[in-house]
Amino acid sequence: MNLFYNKEKVGDVAFLQIEPHEGPFSYETKGNVVEITADNKVVGYNVFKIADKVTITDNGHVKLTESIIDALQNAIVEAGFTQQLNADLSPKFVVGYVESKDKHPDADKLSVLTVDVATEKLQIVCGAPNVEAGQKVVIAKVGAVMPSGMVIKDAELRGVASSGMVCSMKELDLPNAPAEKGIMVLDDSYTVGQAFFEE
Incomplete structure (x- = not known):
């Protein structure tokens, strides 16, 4: 929502x-x-x-x-309508831990990740060249609105379900984002599941 x-x-x-x-x-x-x-x-x-x-x-x-x-x-x-709103107020940008990385069965440059975000484990298809198992990363969960205005939703990439996105500094509109492609890798000071942006 x-x-x-x-x-x-x-x-x-x-x-x-x-x-x-x-x-x-x-x-x-x-x-x-x-x-x-x-x-x-x-x-x-x-x-x-x-x-x-x-x-x-x-x-x-x-x-x-x-x-x-x-x-x-x-x-x-x-106004006379009956719809009940069920809003998820939990943070949409959170720290995730990449538990596993597997090759996408139908795309050489895509990987299929299992990412732990504390409350659940997400399957995310990612094309970043620097993503690896064992990393802490920033996850945009389904429902997140990126700085570009794009809304993250459940999707299928080349036939594989993907729920969320692993983010780069550029996608998060952070200052000093590197020009080369790749996701943002976090250090160990971050806790899996914590909100990346202060609420």
């Missing part, structure tokens, strides 16, 4: 994406809320005059909090 808001450029409207979807959408408006559906399921909401219900200081991609979720939920219900 992702929320976008830019009062200065767009106006006082919150754009809530429940799940990424491409293709035709249907819209239903009740009061200050537009419900967006696709394939007979709700994929998002546009909530107008959100500043009447909660203060949002972020500009662009908004970090979800319980108070923001509660305000959105109240606006949706007050």
Whole structure:
């Protein structure tokens, strides 16, 4: 679930994406809320005059909090819709430990990794030339929004499922990112599962 808001450029409207979807959408408006559906399921909401219900200081991609979720939920219900919001407020950029690295069965330059992020083990397909088992790395979990605006989602790369992304300094928009390709390898001061960015 992702929320976008830019009062200065767009106006006082919150754009809530429940799940990424491409293709035709249907819209239903009740009061200050537009419900967006696709394939007979709700994929998002546009909530107008959100500043009447909660203060949002972020500009662009908004970090979800319980108070923001509660305000959105109240606006949706007050408008007459029934959708219940189930937001995962856990950090989306975390430290992971690469437990294993196997060659992709159908792509020479891709590897299939098993990555421990403390709460679960993820299978991630990675094309970085410097990734190895035994490394601590930065993982963008499903639902993470990259600095570029790209949303990380479950995917299949050449027929192999991948849940998340191993990040480079450049992809994380960190200063002094090296020009050469490769993921960011962390030292032992980092703990598996910890949030990479301060919340």
